[in-house]
Amino acid sequence: MNKIPSVNLADFLSNDESRKQKFIKEIGHAYENIGFVALKGHFLDDKLVDELYAEIKNFFDLPTAIKEKYEIPGIGGQRGYVSFGKESAKGKKEGDLKEFWHFGQYVDADSKYAKEYPENVIVEELPKFNEVGKEAYQMLEKTAKFVLRSLALHLGLEETYFDNYIKNGNSILRPIHYPPIKTEPKGAERAAAHGDINLITLLMGAQGKGLQVQNHKGEWIDAIAEPDELMINVGDMLSRHSNNKLKSTIHRVTNPPKEMWGTSRYSIPFFMHPISDMKLDVLENCIDDENPKQFEDITAGEFLDERLKELGLKK
Structure with missing residues (x-):
């Protein structure tokens, strides 16, 4: 595969069984072969997308001293601001050329996960920032739910298999700013080659x-x-769970050509995580004589913890 396939979620959501099956077949084939698709027919409308970009640009344009007051110590960067160069890809000592923000799950107050997750951080200077971030988070989470339903059917599972694992899941919406490059980066890229930790990632921008x-x-x-x-794209959790039937693909964000160094880049990934007690044990129906079990049993919470330490975000 030398091109990312494009699919339309409207096919899966239609009442036409042949369109639904076509979507399942196309996304399943793409994820078995390259691990990425471009998706039309999602739940984000143009107005919300424009508002979100406006708000995140407003935030990253704030003075560094103001942004840094939203960098919360002791939570491994899970909420609020993470300053420039703090995160590096697994195995890289150079920090990525980016700064970012984390919106996390909006948990029901009576949920047991309310105690497990840090609270979302409120930006006082921008009254609409958190409201628009929450709406985008929820529309991306809704889109991800239906993508996972199609993958459950592709894997021979019941359609709503993932639903209870992603409800109140530890998902993250991460607006990223790659600032203009001022001097020749020594071995650093905007985002060095890496695989994602989670179930699936939905990327805007x-x-x-x-x-x-x-x-x-x-x-x-x-x-x-x-x-x-x-x-x-598929993340490492889903790849493990499916015994690498669905591929978690290595990807990167390269530095622009020198004439473009003076420009910023913005992108907004939504990392779909399950609840921490989801077992990522290899699914029985993904194991056979040709494909023996490749991964040890582990929970999503244990796996996330392991990876945050490797990324330098957690001690």
Whole structure:
């Protein structure tokens, strides 16, 4: 595969069984072969997208001293602001050339997960920032639910298999700012090659060059979405759970050509995480003589903890 396939969620949501099956087949094939699709027909409307970009640009334009007061110590960067260069890819000592914000789950007050998750951080200077962030979070979570339903059917599971694992799940919406590059980066990239930790990632802002995906031959291919598309990829949790039937693909955000160094780039991934006690044990129906079990049993919470330490976000 040298191109990211495009699918339309409207096919899956239609009452036409043949369209639904076509979607399941297309997304299943893409995730078994390259781990990425471009998705039309999601639940984000243009107005919400425009408002979200306006609000995150307003936030990243704030003076550094104001942004840094929203960098909360002791929570591994799970909520609020993470300053420039703090995060590095697994195995890299150079920090990525980015700063970002985290919106987390909006848990029901009586849920047991209310105590487990840090609270969302409120930006006092921007009255609409948190409200728009919450709405985008919930529309992306809704989109992700239906993508996972299609993948459950592809894997031979009951359609709503993932629903209870993602309700109140530890998902993160991460607006990222890649600032203009001022000096020659020494070994650092906007985002070094990495795989995602979670079940699936829904990415806004993959228009234009920058995001690249590594195919099975080890070649880097450009992943460019249309303005009305989200780029959606498989994360390591889902890859483990499916015994690597669904591929978690290595990807990166390259530095722009020198004449473009003076420009900012914004992207907004939504990392769909399950609740921490979900067992990521390899599914029985993904094991056979040709595909023996590849991964040890582990819960989503244990796996996340392990990976946050590797990324330098948790001690």
